[in-house]
Amino acid sequence: MSNQGQSLKHLNTFALPVYATRVIGINSVSTLITAWHEARMADQSVLLLGEGSNVLFVEDFSGTLLLNRIKGISCTEDSGAWYLHVGAGENWHQLVCYTLQHCIRGLENLALIPGCVGAAPIQNIGAYGVELQNVCQYVDLLDLNNGVSQRLMVEDCQFGYRDSIFKHCYKEGFAIIAVGIKLTKAWIPTLSHGDLTQLDPLTVTAEEIFNQVCATRRRKLPDPAVTGNAGSFFKNPIVSRKKAMEILKKYPRVPYYIQPDHCIKLAAGWLIDSCALKGHRIGGAAVHQQQALVLININNAVSQDILDLARYVRRQVVAKFAIYLEPEVRFIAANGEINSVECVG
Numbered sequence: 165m166s167n168q169g170q171s172l173k174h175l176n177t178f179a180l181p182v183y184a185t186r187v188i189g190i191n192s193v194s195t196l197i198t199a200w201h202e203a204r205m206a207d208q209s210v211l212l213l214g215e216g217s218n219v220l221f222v223e224d225f226s227g228t229l230l231l232n233r234i235k236g237i238s239c240t241e242d243s244g245a246w247y248l249h250v251g252a253g254e255n256w257h258q259l260v261c262y263t264l265q266h267c268i269r270g271l272e273n274l275a276l277i278p279g280c281v282g283a284a285p286i287q288n289i290g291a292y293g294v295e296l297q298n299v300c301q302y303v304d305l306l307d308l309n310n311g312v313s314q315r316l317m318v319e320d321c322q323f324g325y326r327d328s329i330f331k332h333c334y335k336e337g338f339a340i341i342a343v344g345i346k347l348t349k350a351w352i353p354t355l356s357h358g359d360l361t362q363l364d365p366l367t368v369t370a371e372e373i374f375n376q377v378c379a380t381r382r383r384k385l386p387d388p389a390v391t392g393n394a395g396s397f398f399k400n401p402i403v404s405r406k407k408a409m410e411i412l413k414k415y416p417r418v419p420y421y422i423q424p425d426h427c428i429k430l431a432a433g434w435l436i437d438s439c440a441l442k443g444h445r446i447g448g449a450a451v452h453q454q455q456a457l458v459l460i461n462i463n464n465a466v467s468q469d470i471l472d473l474a475r476y477v478r479r480q481v482v483a484k485f486a487i488y489l490e491p492e493v494r495f496i497a498a499n500g501e502i503n504s505v506e507c508v509g
């Protein structure tokens with residue numbers, strides 16, 4: 165530990181050289197409650213972190229960082245489904261592997277998404293046509309102030325695209341301690357996206373989908389263990405039909421997805437790429453050469469480099485398309501989360 169506190173370089177996948185006053189590993193609900201109260205009594209800010217794969221520390225964190233490492237997977241079944249109760253500190257990808265090892269299908273499209281199970285409901289993680297909301301049964305939430313936990317069933321979680329009730333109503337003073345997952349035995353493969361469309365729905369196995377997803381992700385996305393990044397930096401913007409038509413008239417190749425409410429989701433990566441920003445560099449930060457939606461720590465970046473680059477990218481996209489990209493990554497300042505849109509505005 166230095167004078168600045170404890171280094172978070174290995175606790176944020178951007179690998180930024182930031183510090184927290186104190187870092188505590190948490191492996192049970194009781195230690196979580198105790199650590200929370202001790203920090204609050206000392207008038208310190210507290211941040212709960214999983215694996216730091218969806219955060220941008222814009223500066224040092226002036227407080228106690230609680231690393232959620234609450235483990236445990238239990239599994240029951242009935243004639244129709246498997247039911248998993250998973251501790252929030254389990255690694256998501258390891259959970260996907262566990263299910264396949266036990267011949268339980270349904271999570272294979274979500275392979276290799278970094279992070280903890282407890283963070284998965286917060287932004288309703290999704291990939292290759294599947295989102296957490298498709299498999300989530302419930303989320304167990306602890307009120308740290310009074311130690312009381314409650315179970316929110318999937319219909320109460322207000323899941324949306326990279327969104328849930330946990331981003332809005334249960335931020336300060338709440339911790340997700342477990343997630344319930346229901347995987348139906350009447351498995352139907354989801355092959356609607358990317359390379360998966362080439363697989364045969366009649367013969368494909370969950371293992372084949374898993375292998376394809378892993379291979380594609382390894383090919384296309386930078387590995388945070390090698391090159392610091394937090395996955396997609398911005399969300400795909402959802403615009404009105406009218407706005408989408410204007411853009412499509414001018415740029416017919418922009419990928420788009422019609423939403424259930426008839427709004428249109430546009431591919432943010434394509435918008436950034438068409439501003440010729442791949443490889444664009446500011447300080448130690450760069451737009452990834454293959455995936456324009458991913459900002460990377462290419463060479464000893466500091467937080468300001470990533471912020472400056474994010475702001476630059478956003479301004480270029482506004483100038484060309486009049487679309488304001490919103491960060492998907494959560495921004496953390498000295499005392500906790502701050503408004504990311506204001507930060508890059």
Ligand SMILES: Cc1cc2nc3c(=O)[nH]c(=O)nc-3n(C[C@H](O)[C@H](O)[C@H](O)COP(=O)(O)OP(=O)(O)OC[C@H]3O[C@@H](n4cnc5c(N)ncnc54)[C@H](O)[C@@H]3O)c2cc1C
Nearest residue numbers: 214215216217218278279280282283289290339340394395
């Ligand atoms: C290379 C790469 C690829 C990615 N690909 C995808 C993808 O395909 N799809 C996708 O959806 N995401 C993707 N992500 C984003 C990331 O993996 C997910 O958002 C993941 O769920 C974050 O988990 P985490 O444990 O690292 O959360 P953290 O970054 O540690 O935390 C994220 C936020 O949740 C809060 N939090 C964490 N745990 C808890 C808890 N138990 N209770 C309450 N609050 C909590 C934190 O305070 C923070 O605000 C990718 C990231 C990377 C680096």
